[in-house]
Amino acid sequence: MPGQVGAISNEREGLLAYLAQMRYVLRLTAHGLTPDQLRATPSASTLSVGGLIKHCASVEEGWITTVLREQQPVDYEAYENNFRLADGETIEDVLAYYERVAARTEKTIADIADLGQDVPIDHSVPWNPKDIDNWSVRWVLLHLIQETARHTGHADIIREGIDGGTAYPIMAAAEDWPDSPWMQKWQPSGDQQV
Template identity: 70%
Template sequence: MPGQVAPIADEQSGLLAYLAQMRHVLKLTAYGLTPDQLRATPSASALSVGGVIKHVASTEDSWLAIVRGEERPVDYQAYEDNFRLADGESIDDVFARYDRIAEETEKTVTGLANLDHPVPIDHSVPWNPKDHDFWSLRWVLLHLIQETARHTGQADVIRESVDGATAYPLMAAAEGWPDTPWLQAWKPAV
């Protein structure tokens, strides 16, 4: 995937393209890491690169369940577990789940084909507005882009704390970009 979203034809495809780009950049923070490095918590945060990616996938899944009107009981242990890779869980497992969630998101959004589709606001949490009853599907997609981008920034800091790698050199390595005088692809430490 290029480093920039291609020109967009309409609002729906633009929102989906930016969400896909943010997912891709988030997943790149795991590029080339060992299982131990994916679980490392080298910064002031208790989060790891693998845990951040798993959390963001779960967040998108939860929001789209709300969009589809699916009832899901709140499981606080499962919520806590979504911030770390479980024993025996690989980043490939997390990526496969995230890819399935992304497919479902695209299918749901294109199936509704109405960015004004009403999505009920959960009034049981203090951070949601009490004076409105519905988000729009547009708002949910913008929120997912925002959440994914915010957590990608966290994963960037964690990744840089693990081995010094930063976003564009990682992208260059993962996508096989040629080295230039101002950008060299990341290479693992020997």
């Protein structure tokens, strides 16, 4: 996937394209990392690259479940656990889960005629406004782009703290772009097993 979203012809296509781009860039933060590095928390927080990818997949799944008006339990322990890879859980497991979530999102949005369709607001959480009762599907997609972009930034910082890798050189390595005078592909350090 290129480093930029391509031309878009309508709002729905644009929203889905930007969400897909953010998912892709987030997944790239894991490129070439070892299982230990995917779990590493090199900043002052407990965030890890693997945990952030898992969290974004879970959040997207939750929002699409809300759009579909399906019941979902509020489980605060599960919410906290979605910020870290469980023992025995691999990045391949998490990326496959994220792919299933993305496919469900794409299908759900394709099946909705009006992006202005109401989506109920969960008033049980403190960050949602109490003075309105509904979001729109459009709002949910914009929120998912915002949420994924925010956590991609976190993952970028964590990744850079782990091995110095940054977004475009990692993308160049993942996609095998030719090296150029202004950008070299990310390469694992000598002590890293890939």
